[in-house]
Amino acid sequence: MKTIMRFFHRGRKQASILLLDAKEFFPLFFSYINRKLLFAGFRFEFIKKVLVESLIMKRGRFARPFLHFGVGSLFAFGIIAAPVFASTYPILSQKGSVLSAAQSPSAVLTSVTDGESPLSTQISPKPRDRIITYEVQPGDTLSSIARDHDISVDTILWENDLKANDSLSVGQEIRILPVSGVSHKVLKGDTVYSIAKKYGTEAQSIVDFPFNEFADPDTFTLIAGEILIVPNGEPPAATPSTPKALPRFIAPSNLGDGGSSGFIWPTAGSITQYPIWYHMALDIANPSMPPVAAAKAGTVSYAACISGGYGCHVIVDHGDGWQTLYAHFSQINTSVGQAVSQGQVIGRMGSTGRSTGTHLHFEIRRNSVLLNPLNFLK
Numbered sequence: 001m002k003t004i005m006r007f008f009h010r011g012r013k014q015a016s017i018l019l020l021d022a023k024e025f026f027p028l029f030f031s032y033i034n035r036k037l038l039f040a041g042f043r044f045e046f047i048k049k050v051l052v053e054s055l056i057m058k059r060g061r062f063a064r065p066f067l068h069f070g071v072g073s074l075f076a077f078g079i080i081a082a083p084v085f086a087s088t089y090p091i092l093s094q095k096g097s098v099l100s101a102a103q104s105p106s107a108v109l110t111s112v113t114d115g116e117s118p119l120s121t122q123i124s125p126k127p128r129d130r131i132i133t134y135e136v137q138p139g140d141t142l143s144s145i146a147r148d149h150d151i152s153v154d155t156i157l158w159e160n161d162l163k164a165n166d167s168l169s170v171g172q173e174i175r176i177l178p179v180s181g182v183s184h185k186v187l188k189g190d191t192v193y194s195i196a197k198k199y200g201t202e203a204q205s206i207v208d209f210p211f212n213e214f215a216d217p218d219t220f221t222l223i224a225g226e227i228l229i230v231p232n233g234e235p236p237a238a239t240p241s242t243p244k245a246l247p248r249f250i251a252p253s254n255l256g257d258g259g260s261s262g263f264i265w266p267t268a269g270s271i272t273q274y275p276i277w278y279h280m281a282l283d284i285a286n287p288s289m290p291p292v293a294a295a296k297a298g299t300v301s302y303a304a305c306i307s308g309g310y311g312c313h314v315i316v317d318h319g320d321g322w323q324t325l326y327a328h329f330s331q332i333n334t335s336v337g338q339a340v341s342q343g344q345v346i347g348r349m350g351s352t353g354r355s356t357g358t359h360l361h362f363e364i365r366r367n368s369v370l371l372n373p374l375n376f377l378k
Contacts, residue, residue, distance in 0.1 A: 128178035129211040136172040152180040158235050182233040186222045199233030202272045203356040208279045251284045261376040263295045267360050280370035285359035291345040295324050300338045311353020314346050327361035328352050
């Protein structure tokens with residue numbers, strides 16, 4: 001009996017020790033796990049922030065390579081994983097190899113012979129990121145070549161040292177710029193401001209072209225010897241043979257009632273950059289740094305600052321897939337989740353992010369697709 005009691009007391013003592021150890025162990029264990037999870041979360045957010053900023057540093061320049069890499073990775077994974085799945089789940093490979101009557105070769109052949117091809121390819125225009133060489137074909141003229149490459153005739157004349165009355169010969173090679181304007185070989189001491197002044201354009205236009213490279217993307221330091229594209233630029237001594245498509249004008253100071261589109265002008269100033277394929281937005285400059293208003297009532301879905309790209313910017317969600325974006329703020333006067341009315345001040349014009357001077361970068365989006373703001377602002 002004494003032996004049984006001794007074992008009983010010893011068991012209670014060991015249980016008490018284990019309980020005390022557990023009370024000390026589990027708080028330390030949970031604290032350790034919490035620290036590890038917090039560290040992993042902070043690291044994930046940092047990597048995500050760096051990735052997002054790199055993707056939008058030049059407003060989408062790196063989005064296409066990133067998308068191609070992602071799709072290529074999925075494709076490679078599918079090729080590698082397919083044999084494994086086929087051997088593990090043979091029923092899937094059997095089902096995949098059986099053609100239904102509607103998918104039989106004869107049905108497909110009949111569809112093709114009826115003139116309805118089961119496969120179709122949609123070719124989307126691919127933006128040019130560099131100067132290309134074009135060989136003149138029979139029947140080509142300066143105007144037809146300019147039209148086919150979506151640039152001005154003057155751009156071809158300036159880049160190739162031609163005159164308007166010069167004739168083209170079949171097989172002749174001419175240089176084609178990606179956009180209307182001029183090219184400039186960077187010399188030591190050049191800046192985006194001096195180059196913009198030389199060619200009669202805005203420094204922001206040079207910065208906005210996503211395929212121009214800079215030694216330092218924050219200060220826009222140029223690389224000596226590189227070829228810089230100067231959109232809408234003109235050689236200093238040149239007299240353009242054709243007028244510019246759109247003159248600069250002052251954005252209305254009166255916000256108005258929104259017209260039939262429902263969007264009003266977000267601020268007042270000089271329009272220094274018009275919408276183009278690589279910059280589907282309006283740049284409105286005003287050195288007095290005026291307030292910026294919501295172009296339409298909605299809910300703020302983003303309001304923060306990043307080191308590059310849009311800088312301090314706000315996105316307003318208007319519902320039904322509509323959004324407006326306001327970039328380069330010096331001051332943000334709203335927060336995420338806040339409902340804003342049309343004409344309500346949401347920030348102040350500035351020059352944060354990828355900007356060379358005080359201006360507002362304004363976008364209108366529908367289902368994540370950038371639209372021309374001039375089609376909605378009256």
